[in-house]
Amino acid sequence: MSDPREVTTESRPVRIALITAAVAVLLLFLLLPLFAVFAEALRRGWEVFMASLTEEAALSAIKLTLLAAAVSVPLNTLFGLSAAWLVTRFRFKGRALLISLIDLPFAVSPVIAGLVWVMIFGSKGWLPPATLEHLLAPFATVASAAAESENFGGLFEGLAAWLKDPKFIFSTPGIIIATVFITFPFVARELIPLMEAQGADQEEAAVTLGAGGWRIFWRVTLPNIKWGLLYGVLLCNARAMGEFGAVSVVSGHIRGKTNTLPLHIEVLYNEYQFSAAFACATLLALLALVTLGLKSVLERISGHAAAGKH
Amino acid sequence: MKPFLITTALAAALLALPSCKKSAKSAASASGGAELSLLNVSYDPTREFYTEVNEAFRKQWVAEKGGSLEIKQSHGGSGKQARAVIDGLEADVVTLALAGDIDVLHKELQLLPADWQAKLPQNSSPYTSTIVFVVRKGNPKAIKDWADLVKDGVQVITPNPKTSGGARWNYLAAWAWADKQFAKDEAKVLDYMTRLFKNVPVLDTGARGSTTTFAQRKIGDVFLSWENEAYLIEKEFPGETEIVYPSISILAEPPVAVVEKNTAKHGTTEVATAYLKYLYTPEAQKLAGKHFYRPRDKDIAGQFIDKLPLLPMVTIDSDFGGWAKAQKTHFDDGGTFDRIYQKK
Structure with a gap:
């Protein structure tokens, strides 16, 4: 038996040089920026740090970012699940096209992903606000009537007001739409290879045992993909909160109203408020760290789960 | 159990949306x-x-x-x-x-x-501004006027006149000086402008971008800047820069x-x-002066005369025939800027 270490044939100095180079790159490109964010954020003390996070414009940016994520993550989870189920469990015409379409938001530049919404919903676009108002007028009437009702009126008030003056770009709905579009593929992309690899054997077995569609989904499919699904949701959420390009195009940059956290950071930087900008950046950096932490936990659990089954 | 939980969570998230809007509306009544x-x-x-x-x-x-x-x-x-x-x-x-x-x-x-x-x-x-020079502390390249910008080894920072409003004012101010200096000899004016832009190492798209290039990345010897932006640099980077008023500039409105x-x-x-x-109003005019814009009100402008000194200024209307004409002559495709910048 030969010593297993003999597999590495390079001489010791070469190995040391290569490892040093790799570690240096890692430090320079990954750890240094992360350190810089926190150092710059805390450079002018804890009070300045906290004040920049609790200031009105920052709070509004945090709220808007959370709202965009709260809408896009559930929607895209639902969509990703359905899409993955469809393209991995059924064979049909146009399946390849559908898979390509799911990837579209990955393929186009975020600037384009924002500009298309301006082209569609802008004042000189295909569906300008005036046309939308006209098209949505019947719904606006219904919603206004609903808003008048005694019991659930409050629920419809916002909707009715929006339908009367429907705006997408340069307002919250536009930011949500852009975010949904950008984060569209994350869950589906995570699930498709997983479900493809798992195959339909267990589900087919369930069918032969007489289980119905929903029952198969909840009892067989979902337990098999749950870790992959969670991982997809996590990535989807990270991108929804961190997206800059597409959101920047449709935002209008109205302070305290249509700035998301990444946009607010840019504004602060341009105002020479470096500490405040980096204080807000720490929130995004923390989001990244939490995402990475959860990801490795998920990988460990799913690894154990897979190992336990065999 | 699990499906129920997930569905409930989704439903709750969706229901929360309209109510968010509502509470924002009724806040100020x-x-x-x-x-x-x-x-x-x-x-x-x-x-x-x-x-x-x-x-x-x-x-x-x-x-x-x-x-x-x-x-x-x-x-x-x-x-x-x-x-x-x-x-x-x-x-x-x-x-x-x-x-x-x-x-x-x-x-x-x-x-x-x-x-x-x-x-x-x-x-x-309601307020005006002008274009000034920002140089490094102590003015090591001894930049006093527009003539100094075309010297060998002087790096000039200005944004791109195609995309930036401030840069267009910069360009016209330089043009106005050259026009006077060379007694309206257009060949000589164009030659001056060509040499000026040969000294520009970075052409940012906007004024704030150029400010960052000059003040934070420390590129260039002289920055052609909005007057108010020049004072903002002094405030943000104290002791690193000086403001130089050229012999003539342009009245930016x-x-x-x-x-x-x-x-x-x-x-x-x-x-x-x-x-x-x-x-x-006097109140707002004072705020303008405080932020280094030139107040229109003569009395209030007088209060800020130390910081915002009088200097000879050309105007867009009397010296360039208004914005429409200046835009066409200098900045549209085929204008003087295209000609001098391509020569580079």
């Missing part, structure tokens, strides 16, 4: 008067100034008329902001870097009348206007007009 909201779409360097103006005007308006008033701001490159308003950013007032960027709002969508600039005093420019089509829709024409008129 305490006093009897109208609840008003204004959106001021402006260019880059005005944020600090308008933050103070907004608060002062809001107090005065609410004291007089009751109700509530909220003034929102949006800032960016002047040309980019005009584009956003055309695309549907519903500005009640625009306060941009040059008249050309407000003209397009009329040309593209008739958002305001063609004669918008006659609606308020002094070409609708950043104009303001009510976007009448939008205010008619929002029911804010009255408050928007009052807001812009407020910019001409």
Whole structure:
């Protein structure tokens, strides 16, 4: 038996040089920026740090970012699940096209992903606000009537007001739409290879045992993909909160109203408020760290789960 | 169990949305008067100034008329902001870097009348500014005037006149000096401009970008800057730069206007007009001076004469025949800027 270490044939100095180079790159490109964010954020003390996070414009940016994520993550989870189920469990015409379409938001530049919404919903676009108002007028009437009702009126008030003056770009709905579009593929992309690899054997077995569609989904499919699904949701959420390009195009940059956290950071930087900008950046950096932490936990659990089954 | 939980969570998330909107709306209805909201779409360097103006005007308006008033701001490159308003950013007032960027709002969508600039005093420019030189501390390259910018080994920082309003003022100020220096000999003026832009190592797209290039990345020996931006650099990077006033510069008139089509829709024409008129009051003029804009009010301008000294200035109307003509001659495709920059 030969010593297993003999597999590495390079001489010791070469190995040391290569490892040093790799570690240096890692430090320079990954750890240094992360350190810089926190150092710059805390450079002018804890009070300045906290004040920049609790200031009105920052709070509004945090709220808007959370709202965009709260809408896009559930929607895209639902969509990703359905899409993955469809393209991995059924064979049909146009399946390849559908898979390509799911990837579209990955393929186009975020600037384009924002500009298309301006082209569609802008004042000189295909569906300008005036046309939308006209098209949505019947719904606006219904919603206004609903808003008048005694019991659930409050629920419809916002909707009715929006339908009367429907705006997408340069307002919250536009930011949500852009975010949904950008984060569209994350869950589906995570699930498709997983479900493809798992195959339909267990589900087919369930069918032969007489289980119905929903029952198969909840009892067989979902337990098999749950870790992959969670991982997809996590990535989807990270991108929804961190997206800059597409959101920047449709935002209008109205302070305290249509700035998301990444946009607010840019504004602060341009105002020479470096500490405040980096204080807000720490929130995004923390989001990244939490995402990475959860990801490795998920990988460990799913690894154990897979190992336990065999 | 699990499906139930997930469905409930989803339903809760969806239901929460309309109620968010509602609570935001009913926040300001305490006093009897109208609840008003204004959106001021402006260019880059005005944020600090308008933050103070907004608060002062809001107090005065609410004291007089009751109700509530909220003034929102949006800032960016002047040309980019005009584009956003055309695309549907519903500005009640625009306060941009040059008249050309407000003209397009009329040309593209008739958002305001063609004669918008006659609606308020002094070409609708409540404050003015000019172009100055910012040099490194101690002025190591001894830059005193426009002639020094074309010397060998001097690096000049200016944004791109194609995309930046400030850069167009820079360009015309340099042109005005050369025009005088070479007694209107256009060949010599073009030669000067060519040599000037040979000394420009970085052409950023906007004024703030150039400021960062010069002040933070420490590139260049002299930065052609808005006067107010020059003082902002002194404030943000104390002891690192000096301001040099050249022998001649240009009177920059950043104009303001009510976007009448939008205010008619929002029911804010009255408050928007009052807001812009407020910019001409002594209070707002003082704030302008404080933020290193030149007040139009002569008495108040006098109070700031130490910081904002008088110097010979050409104007866009009398020396360049107005913005439309200057834009066509110098900055449109095939204009003088294209000619001198291609020679490089």
